[in-house]
Amino acid sequence: MIKPLSEALAERGYDTLTAVQQAVTAPELHAADLLVSAQTGSGKTVGFGLAIAPTLLDDSERLDRAETPLALVVAPTRELAFQVMRELGWLYAKAGARVVSCVGGMDMRDERRALERGAHIVVGTPGRLRDHIQRGSLDMTGLRAIVLDEADEMLDLGFREDLEFMLGEAPAERRTLMFSATVPPAIATLAKQYQREAVRVTTTTGGSQHADITYQAMQVAQADAENAIINVLRFHEAQNAIVFANTRMAVSRLTARFANRGFAVVSLSGELSQTERTHALQAMRDGRARVCVATDVAARGIDLPNLDLVIHADLPSNPETLLHRSGRTGRAGRKGVSALIVPPKSAKKAQRLLKTAKINAEWMSAPSADDVLRRDEERLLSDPVWSEEISEEQRAFAAQLVDRYDAERIAAAYLAFYRSRHSAPEELSAADLPAAPKERQAFGPSTWFTLSVGRADGAEPRWLLPLLCRAGGLDKTSIGAIRVQPKETYVEIAQANAADLIAALGPDGEIEDGVILRQMDRAPDIKPSRPAERRGGKPGADKPRRIMPHSAGPKRKPKEAGKPSRAGSDTKEATYARKSGRPSAKPGAGRFDATEGTKRKPRKPEAKAFRGGGDEPPRRKKR
Template sequence: MAFPIDNPALAEALTERGYSNPTSVQLAVLQPEAEGRDLLVSAQTGSGKTVAFGLALASTILGANPALPATRHPLVLVIAPTRELALQVHAELTWLYEKAGGRIVSCVGGMDPRRESRQLSAGCHIVVGTPGRLQDHIDRGNLNLSELEAVVLDEADEMLDLGFKDELDFILSAAPESRRTLLFSATISREIASLARTYQHNALRIDTVSRTEPHADIEYRAIVAPGHEIEAALVNLLRAQEARAIVFCATRDNVRHLHASLLARGFNAVALSGELSQAERNTALNALREGRAQVCIATDVAARGLDLPDLGLVIHADLPTNKATLLHRSGRTGRAGRKGVCVLLVSPVKRRRAEMLLGSANIEATWHTPPTPEQIRALDGERLLEHPLLTQTPDPEQQSAAAGLLERFSPEAIAAAFVRLAQAHLPEPAHVTILPLEQSRPARPSKSQPIGAVTGSGNGVWFRLPTGRQNNADPKWLIPLLCKRGGITKAEIGAIRIFDRETKFEILASAAESFYAAAAQVGPSDLPIEPATPPSPSGPRTPRPQGQKPAGKPFNKPARDNAGPPNEQQRRRKNKATKGVR
């Protein structure tokens, strides 16, 4: 089905970019009932929504005219949650409205605000920006919204998640009441619905997200590996797939560690996290887009809204915290009709959590073991047979050089040299322990006596930390520490015994081995975790030195060898008790 548009400038731009059939969201916003109205749209990530709202705006600012009118102040304001997404939207709208003479200006954090101010004062049709930078330009009088005919909120759910509610209220309140408001969001939560009720009028609701079917263009897999070998499994996965990939981590520290590790192994890797400058982010993204980098290591925040061409693989090195994060991460591949693969790296103790996460998103993943070095080398051999240098027709100079080599060396020696040269850039596969898939599923605790609520259950293995009451040891921070260090959940933690100078704790037997292997990787500031003997039932206490301050209690004066005289309060109580007895 062709795009139902009458404007020749937009039709020509779409044809040149290879757009022949509209996606469901693009078709929906171009229906006659949507023309000129406010729109509340939920669309799947990678569904072509940027082109969708670009086309939806045409009826308001362009109509059937061959070119946009001359204007000093913008006609459209597009608000995006992140710098990367805003710049991508700017690029998409630039080619879409190029034939119509559109001038598009971006205003994002991390870029030169003076340059943006000059571009705004020169006049433009569309402004694309992030909430904070747009508010700043409005405050300074650089951005005049008096002629605004439409506002687009792209990925509104992400903007609310990132805490931009106040900035959105400020910007939308400054825009004319007569404008159109187009709100695009992956999900329509209560907060999004409230935003729509406040700033939209008689909005047309368009829902193109299937509530029961996952993204059809993404194949989901889960790979099980020991907790301390997740990085090795990642290395082998990248070697086996040889696809452009993005790897998601939970924290900036994890991004830094994994990025450095992959570089040391010989991968062409770049990193994306919130601590990088905009110039560093742009450099990383350009390297990935141009093929100079194979893999990008990123946090969730840094990768919001990224549209990376030909990204064939998404890897969750750290499991997502919820269904929304899972779908957001996974949606970086399988975009605009292209196929993609999404892989979750799962330790045995996290398998139950991974299964619940996939189930909540109605995703059926196939479970696998990591690729072995032998399998990877076999794949290298198969790929070598399809090397483009073997199929190219040599020129006369190359034929002459080949004849000279054959006179001096055997064909086998020349072939072996070619293999070495062709595979010299390939990182070495890592050794990974292969766990039987069925045995990698942790035993489900009994409902009558769940692990984590028992004391002295006998179902666990005991460990110790060299910290106790003297250091204000408390389960409130001990449990998260153990989960992070050992790659477990609190369901695998049993009894905890806190003494004066140490803490003993119990780990579910099926998780103990992988817990200890992960916890043994001690950082410079980490407390060592060691195996321990179970405490006695009475819970012996390490004697506190005389005068030692008990944890959490006010400091008392040192006790004397012989008890001193009772204080005044004790004397009064004694006198009251003995009054009238004499």
């Protein structure tokens, strides 16, 4: 590793590199284009900073005077661009690098002047960088490396055209490094088009997603969703927490609710200006705020230190968003909690998200008011204040308290004072909580039986199941698959209960009303059902329907003159007369205007003569 960068890492306390940092700094990859997929929070920024160092510094330890940029780093959001700028700033400080940012929402004139003074590394967002290139203020002729950070997010945000423009304007001999949490087909296509034999580097496999994050799926009643979020915030009392919602309206509502309950809260949504966003994030970093309510797009790329808790007030739309949200915590070896608020109607969606993302979450109830109060007591008893040295002033005041009140009164007052500084927890409903979704277990050893009724007899599993339970004294867990066929039904019975069922029915095997049960020698060979069967069609719906070609259909007989098209049908004039109450027209007397209800006269021949260039048109009478 180059000496100035290794010294900077040592000063920052980097004893060992992360997996992605070790992978991209391998000696054999110093000149290669890279397509890297790594989890959020795995140290990608420092990783690509180290990866491009040999390209920028060559064999020297310091960079020459800043002129045209040597490296261009593209990030999806302003916050991520500023974060990358800070990271590369300290990493390349000893190498004499000058890092400049170009992001939307900032003064473009200041950025142009900074570029004119010279820069080694330019970090920016796609739209603003393209604007500088088109205006001629960003010279890319000396570019040696381009880094696309969070490339998948940039495509999701609609920056594909901007990225293709910049990659097309850059020198052909530059290195191109793409870093992405996932590699969808769009990223693979972009890499194939603009990279030269890119080396694929993957560090997301071989372990669970975000091993330092504890996932919790909290079941709540529908009306208690927001109350549960308040209790989760109170239960953990995290130094920094972020609550994700799907809409701006939900962000505004939750922010107002939390502020009314005494939480130090800020919000992030698309309706905020860049100045407001910057102030909100700074409040989180310096401790003036502890809860941030945000939408997915507004929170992309932000890195909050000491973020210990992520709450999904609304479930994300896909597993990738779930991982991106949760990746805000559990960074750099710190532990974090990702809590999903799951009302009854969202239980199946939550299970699908967790399964697709390959996450093992703990299904649990949200903290109750008693749980929060007990947690407060635990925090109070373990507070470091108990082991601190007592000053003389404190000792004198403590003596006054002991003289005036007994120990129990003093302790109770201290507890009440401690609780008064925190929001009171909410009472949650204990009724109608959804059961935790369970994976379908294998039925186990079984014996197959056949019933003498099928679809033609109206057989359905919903009435066959209780019928079997009553007749054989079985529990529904002892009955497996029920496959209704056109003339019979196959039933799977647990092997342990098969003998009891046979004994209960006797030798004739009759259940009731002529329904006969017979044991089968082996499992039936059931063919895939037709669409009509899967939809629960009527008896006989499995028969193929004969479809006749148009030419083979019956021919219509020609209509006889003066005869209605069908029995009892009216002519147009008769229909009008019947509906309007007016007398019908006589044959040849003109036709009726349906809008006016009056008879319109036929067009006069003079009008036709005029169109052909003949006589003058007839004059209209004045009304």
